[in-house]
Amino acid sequence: MKKLLVTATALLLAVGTLTGCGDRKxxxxxxxxVAASATPHSEILEQxxxxxxxxGWTLDVTVFDDYVQPNMVVDSGDFDANYFQHQPYLDxxxxxxxxxxxxxxxxxxxxxxxxxxxxxxxxxIAEGAKIAVPNDTTNEARALLLLADNGLISVDExxxxxxxxxxxTDNPKNLEIIELEAAQVSRVINEVDFVxxxxxxxxxxxxxxxxxxxxxxxxxxxxxxxYANILVVKEGNENVDGIQALVKAxxxxxxxxxxxxxxxxxxxxxx
Numbered sequence: 001m002k003k004l005l006v007t008a009t010a011l012l013l014a015v016g017t018l019t020g021c022g023d024r025k026x027x028x029x030x031x032x033x034v035a036a037s038a039t040p041h042s043e044i045l046e047q048x049x050x051x052x053x054x055x056g057w058t059l060d061v062t063v064f065d066d067y068v069q070p071n072m073v074v075d076s077g078d079f080d081a082n083y084f085q086h087q088p089y090l091d092x093x094x095x096x097x098x099x100x101x102x103x104x105x106x107x108x109x110x111x112x113x114x115x116x117x118x119x120x121x122x123x124x125i126a127e128g129a130k131i132a133v134p135n136d137t138t139n140e141a142r143a144l145l146l147l148a149d150n151g152l153i154s155v156d157e158x159x160x161x162x163x164x165x166x167x168x169t170d171n172p173k174n175l176e177i178i179e180l181e182a183a184q185v186s187r188v189i190n191e192v193d194f195v196x197x198x199x200x201x202x203x204x205x206x207x208x209x210x211x212x213x214x215x216x217x218x219x220x221x222x223x224x225x226x227y228a229n230i231l232v233v234k235e236g237n238e239n240v241d242g243i244q245a246l247v248k249a250x251x252x253x254x255x256x257x258x259x260x261x262x263x264x265x266x267x268x269x270x271x
Contacts, residue, residue: 026080027080027240027243031059034081035062035064035069035070035083036061036064038065044083044107044250046061048250048252052249067085071097080233081104081246084229085229086228087226087227090103090230100235102232104232105230106225106228106270106271107230107231107269108229108267108270109227109268109270110198111199111217112142113197113207113209113216114150114194114213115189115212116212117193118191119193122215125175125194126193127173128173131177131192132194133178133195134179134182135182136182139198140163140165140179141160144164145221146216146217147175152175160222183201199267200266216265225270
């Protein structure tokens, strides 16, 4: 009886080794487990299931509604990859949590755009025109850099993606930059000359980056490259066969076409 108990215990431990936290082998059993945000990340992942299946891989996507667990389950080894974040967030997360996660591919970015309010022509912008921008550090910097890229202001190049209105070095039209909480910017569109919005808030306001924006971040811009949404794995797993198959599928022409045809400019492929 003791021998049987020992054998049963050994079997349970063996099963636990295969399925327990942190001990799962990357892409085990030809299954690629990915943690993702709902939109657009899980939707984009859905587009590659068929092509991966043709190569013998099963893509298993789980949607998370927070920004902590998707990283923790990859670091633990329970999931092979995640797709929901940009590099600055990942860097901060690794530093604060002691995780060892690495970027394996850039997939898309969600561009900021300048939208008309009571005015519609940037080239004929009036003296003292009012422009509403988000007031949080990251989004305000992106808004100011977009204004600078369109020749409306100049921003201290040393400020980069931490720029605020205090870093404006030249404002030839004496523009009034109005700082608001990001979700409030679109609500003053009829009270200011222009607003600067990111893709999510533009969509919520019924605005299309492709159709309504007067100007938008280019894929070559510092902001787009820095805040590209990335596919992330645990350090050391970057070259695992399943991960490389996933990267190839996600950076395909089919995915590029899907993004361009689906999100009306609010999501842009960056590969």
